[in-house]
Amino acid sequence: MLTPEQFFGFLLAAVLITVSPGPDNLMVLGMGISKGRRHGVAFGLGCALGCLSHTALAVVGVSAVIAASPMAFSVLKIVGGLYLIWLGVQALRSRGSAQVVRDGLGEASLRRLFFKGVFANAINPKVVLFFLSFLPQFVLPARGHVGWQMAQLGVVFTLQAAILFSLLGLFSGVIGQWLHKAPRIGLWLDRVAGAVFVGLGLRLIVSR
Template identity: 40%
Template structure:
């Protein structure tokens, strides 16, 4: 197996986290559903392409920055991992206290072009502070200080995130009207997803803090 491929337990654990994050409502999902419902599936796929471009940018920046920390400042890398665990707990708390309510935008006076839908999705993904912090604080939890293959593993995990999210996102585009109705008319659906999100990320945070505490 190539050195840049993480161990199977790491791949599976990250896949669970990626899937939970993907199905939890947020700005990217709201944009995609709005564009499909208002302008058709082509705009849904354009926003999906924009979101993927944003994720590639996040992965690249996080992987390069984290790799530098691992080599130049191992103590700072450890602090980053602990801060990431605390951030995951905060995300879990926010998810549990969130009342839900996915807000879908109505049609604009001038329909956007496919390029505009793509660019809007890139902007929303890149400027979403939760996405930025997620990649900066969550990806480091799956590599260790001193690992010479950490950069490759971080890029692998970023690619895995995209692969895991694609089936649900494509299905969401084809079933946009049904899914939008489920989210906007049934609070318990979004609440159940938020609690699932909270449970998974609380478990990750606890594991990280216990592991760092034993060192």
């Protein structure tokens, strides 16, 4: 099982990253605004559950690296840390200009929107790379069962994303108006997420 430090540290980072403006949560907002709350929730749940496919790929990939060479795992974490720093710098430099995207579909069933969310998230190569970089940062190799630790972290990420995306869809109208009236909120959310990314990357490089 995850230690309390692992769980709460990862949960805090995951929440900050999930709420920062990005393609997934902006599409959930747009879906809720243009089609209604239930449609936004359905699409958001699909996007969240799509993270499970990335978790599985990360578990298999990292487990293969460890089997090949324990040193390779350290290299993977360092490379991942550098990637997270790069993402953080990009977020810190952003102008917070992301706009809520309204989906162009006509009438769509809730089931169709749910699976569209799953598919849109599952085929995104950037999310695959993110999971390969992000999850290992919270793994404690000394505790063993690295693959199981990563699987638990992936489930935690998926659950918090499902809750937050559902809330975005449910309150999409209010949140959309709020962001429209105060666009700088998106800027500061990007700044917070950027600081989290950079902090995680630096923590890894300094500690190893």
